[in-house]
Structure formats: structure tokens, C-alpha cells
Amino acid sequence: MGACATLRTPDPGVPARRRPAGQGFTLLETVVTLGIAGVLTLAGLATVDLRGGVDLAVAQQELRGCLDQAFVLARASGRNVTLVPAGEGGGPGVIPVLLPRQVKWGKPASIPLPPGMDAPKGADRTGEAHRRITVTPRRTVTASAWFLNNGTDALCFRLNGHGRLQVLRFRAAQHRWERMG
Numbered sequence: 001m002g003a004c005a006t007l008r009t010p011d012p013g014v015p016a017r018r019r020p021a022g023q024g025f026t027l028l029e030t031v032v033t034l035g036i037a038g039v040l041t042l043a044g045l046a047t048v049d050l051r052g053g054v055d056l057a058v059a060q061q062e063l064r065g066c067l068d069q070a071f072v073l074a075r076a077s078g079r080n081v082t083l084v085p086a087g088e089g090g091g092p093g094v095i096p097v098l099l100p101r102q103v104k105w106g107k108p109a110s111i112p113l114p115p116g117m118d119a120p121k122g123a124d125r126t127g128e129a130h131r132r133i134t135v136t137p138r139r140t141v142t143a144s145a146w147f148l149n150n151g152t153d154a155l156c157f158r159l160n161g162h163g164r165l166q167v168l169r170f171r172a173a174q175h176r177w178e179r180m181g
Helices: 027-046 050-077
Strands: 081-085 094-097 133-135 145-149 154-159 165-171 176-179
Touching (some): 050 081
Antiparallel strands (some): 165 176
16 A cells, blocks of 8 residues: 555445434433533533622622612701611611621722722721711711622722712732722
């Protein structure tokens, strides 16, 4: 034989193995395909932290909703309204904030401050900063920034002088802050 390979032609005496038009896949082929798809899915999910993202999204909606409620109540009643973590008090003029168990108040030292933000005051260094937020009828608050975190990612709520709320999220995987809707 030379350097060129010869092309084999089917032997006319041997029947070709073809599937009839209506026949599906074998059980073995289906199991192998599903197994490969499962392994690829698990590999993809291992790189995505879905639970932490959901916890912070829930915390963002809870705190935003409580702040909106506090602004309306303070303006309607003409009195200050205080937001507190659930289980730390109640009564008139107090709104409990129920956060997921994995979400904590404060900013861990490993997470940098958002761009353009001044260094935190002493209370923030403890990791439990501003657990009580008091809203006034004039749409001002006791602090202009609050942090929530799940250990790796964080949320920063900032209130400007006109009472507008800005929410930023730190994503550890990208090591940057981004504005949330």
C-alpha cells in the first residue's frame, strides 16, 4: 500500500445498519446524553453563587420597601419613623426590617467603599453600623449610607440631600460596585 488510503466501499452482501424513520434513540444513548448535560449543568452552577444573589436581592427589596413606607408614614404623621431589624423592638413609629438570615448589617473590611464615598465613621468599623434608621417628615435620615452584606457581596444604600435613594451592589467576582435599578 502506498501513502494514500483507499476508501472502503460497503460490501453488497452485508446489510447496512440504518434506523427506520419512526424509531427513536436507544436507552443507552439517552442516558449518556442526559449524563453529559447534567455534568455540564453542575459545572456551570458551581461557578455561580445563586443563593447569595437571591438573599441580597430580597434584602434590597425589603429595605427599599421599608424606607418607602417610612417616608410616607413620617410625612403623613408629621413624626419621625424608625426602621429596626426585626425582633429588636416595635411600637408606634417603628417599622421592623426582616432580612434573610445570611444577610448582615454593615460592610466587611474586605469590601472597598463605593467610588466617591468618604471614609466611614467609627460606627461602621464595628460591622454593625446604622442598624436603626430614623426617617424624618422632611425626608431626611439619621445617616446617608447603609451597608448590608452576605460575607462576599454587599449592598450600599445612599440617600442624597433631596431624599432620593441610590442602591449600589458590590460583586466580589468582578471586584467592583455597580448601580442597581
